[in-house]
Amino acid sequence: MPELVLYYSPSCPFCKKVTDFMLKHDIKIKMVDRDWSQENRQELIDKGGKPQVPCLLIDGKALYESDDIVKWFQDNLVAS
Numbered sequence: 001m002p003e004l005v006l007y008y009s010p011s012c013p014f015c016k017k018v019t020d021f022m023l024k025h026d027i028k029i030k031m032v033d034r035d036w037s038q039e040n041r042q043e044l045i046d047k048g049g050k051p052q053v054p055c056l057l058i059d060g061k062a063l064y065e066s067d068d069i070v071k072w073f074q075d076n077l078v079a080s
Contacts, residue, residue: 004029006069007044007055011035014066015054021070025078 006022006029008015021027034041034053041051048055048062056063056072063069 002059003057005057006031007034007040007048007053007057009033009035009053012053017066018054018056018069021073025073027073027077 006018008019008031010033019031022029032040032043034044034051044053044055045051047057047060048064052064054064054066054069056069058072063072
């Protein structure tokens, strides 16, 4: 399985879409609240190139947009 890290913000409706999907399908990965600290925000910028959330890092490569992240989960982590 690839190394997965989700950067999110609790107040972001697009992040909620992703986290609700994760909860429904029992997907458990490392999650980092971008808004928790300036260090988390800077880490997201350093790794992903911008502060946008949601951002799923897949082996260090950033995937943005909630629909794309949900699709990636469906294609790679959810049993058919």
